Amino acid sequence: MPEYQSSSRKARQIKNTLFQVVAMTAAGIALIVLATLLISICARGFPRLSPEFITNPMSSNSAKTGIGPALMGSISILAICALSAIPLGVASAILLEEYRPKAKLPKMLHGFVQSNITNLAGVPSIVYGILGFSVFVIMFSSENLNEPWLDIGQEFYLEYPGAGGQSFYVESSEGAELTPATLTMDAVIYGSLREARAGGPPAEVKVVEAGDLEGIRSEADGRLRKINRSMKRALRAATVDGAFQVDETSAGEIAAAMLTPLKDDLKADYEVMKETAATQLLAMNGQDAVQQIQSRRVLYDKLLEKEFDAAGLRGLIIEGTEPLPKDVKKWYYMQIPFGKGMLAGGLTLMLVILPVIIVSSQEAIRAVSQEMRSGVLALGGTKWQAIEKVVLPSAIPGICTGAILALSRAIGEAAPILLIGYVGLQAGPDHLMAAFAALPLEIYNWTSEPDKSFRDAAAAGIIVLLAVLFTFNAVAVFIRQKFQQAN
Structure with a gap:
């Protein structure tokens, strides 16, 4: 047997002190980097935070851009992710930990599954994005997603x-x-x-013949087309640096300039028409050229409605008019394949965090002492009663800790939903199959913009993203503390 020289007490103390210094230095550097990042983000992002930033959609105008649809999309897919991953992960952990097989072949299969789940926790998230696209979006099909099965x-x-x-x-x-x-x-x-x-x-x-309305309608359309042309010129004149700039005074002046030449020809009340136009113009303040197209159409339709009301054309359908088929999707609308929608995005994130939840839940279940299980069985309880009444309540704090870590990873992931999510949507998802935007995608897009002012919007988006993360974490911590106090 070789003999080993034991170091002196003083040498061990020096080594221990050096290790403590290295560890504290590493921790200090990490904290300094983290503090620098947070201070930089807060300094740039807090001035941009406002109710309008939270509710507005993304825009090409950095002063008016917002995260409304992206925030709703992130919360929606994270909720789907949590509601699917946590129950499935905990159930898988119970199966793997509490129902270990004893026969040779099932035992080998159990070990194979266990080792693969452990390895999956380290797989790059973009791989899960490709898998989610293949499994949930197209379901291994190359057919048109607009014609679901x-x-x-x-x-x-x-x-x-x-x-x-x-x-x-x-x-x-x-x-x-x-x-x-x-x-x-x-x-x-x-x-x-x-x-x-x-x-x-x-x-x-009332259904009427087309000939009875042709003259009045052509006359009204002709007058309002003139208003539409003057409206286009007024909007171009009031557009500065790509954004429409207007206040209450200028909105009234533009509305008067549009309508005054046709004042004597309008059947509708001039003051009502002017007030309608001014209100809509004021609502368009700050809009870029793309947003103005839709808003101009809305204004034209509102003026047309007032004019047709005055001409007595409301509530009439022209004979022979063919209807257009229209479908409305309820919030629980579902199709197969899922397509590039909110449900597919949430389930793809579920794939990312499922191995983490399974492994952490197994560790929490394994930490429950065997004596507690044996006590329930000794009193005549079944194995499931032991799991339900003793093991799970005792393991909830550890399970919640794993869920917190997993959800923290999921909310910041951009790679898995890169093939599924969208950037620049003007509305949040309204049903399970609806297209969605996500905060990580919007933030990445802003940082890629040549206009440096978008960096401030990106910093504000990061602050909101952290706030959503802390909210989800706070709920998990609250649940963990409740179960710890109960135990």
Whole structure:
């Protein structure tokens, strides 16, 4: 046997002191880097934080850009991720830890599964993104995603355009025949899609011949087309640095300039028309050229509605008008394949964090003493009763800790949803299959913009992302503390 020289007490103390110095130095450097990053982000991001930044959609104007749809998308996919990954992960951990097989072949299979789950925790997240796209988005299919194999949660209507710009709706079924409006039409027609979905009340409509309306409608359209042209010129004149700049005074002046030349020709009240135009113009303040296109259409439709009201054209449908098929998706709408939507994004993030939750839950379950299990069995309880009444309550704090770490990773992941999410959406998801934006994607996009002012928006987005993360973590910590006190 070789003999080893034991170091003196003084040498061991020196080594111990050196190790402590190295460890504290490493920790101090890490804390300094973290503090520097947080201070830099807060210094740039806090001035940009505002209610408008939280609610506005993404815009090409750095002063008006926001994270509203991206925030709703991140919260939605994180909720789907948590609701699917935590139950599935905990159930898998119970199966692997509490129901270990004893036969040789099942035992080998158990070891194979266990080793693969441990290895999966270190797989790059972009791999999960490709897997999620193949499994959830297209479900290994190359067919058109606009024609799913199965869909549920849709309502179908026929939309009849009214002579006064308003649309009327009739409940329908998928693939229903498009029946043109006739003078003897007796179907129940609702005045708006909201009324149709609620089942009433029906609108008072009348089907009339096209010849009876042609002259009045052409005249009204002609007048308002002139207003539309003058509106375009006014918007261009008031656009500065790519954004429409207007206040209450200038909005009234622009509205008057648009309408005054046609004051004597308008059938609608001039002051009502001017107030309608000024209100809409004021709401367009700060919009870029792309947003102005839609807002200008809205303004034109509102003025047309006022003019047709005055001409008595509201509530009329022209005979022979063919309806347009329209479908409305409920919040639980689902199709197979899932497509590039919110559910596919949440389940893809579930794949990313599932191995972490399984491994951490196994460690928490393993930490529960065997004597506690044996006590339940000795009192005549079943194995499941021991798991339900003793093991799980005792392991909840550790499971919550693993869930916190996993969700912290999931909310900041951009790579897995790069193929599924979108950048620049103008609205948040309204059903499970809806397209979604996500905060990490928006932040990455802002940092890639040539305009440096977008860096401030990116910093503000990071602060919001951290706030969402801390909120989810606070809920998990609260649950952990409750179970620790109960035990």
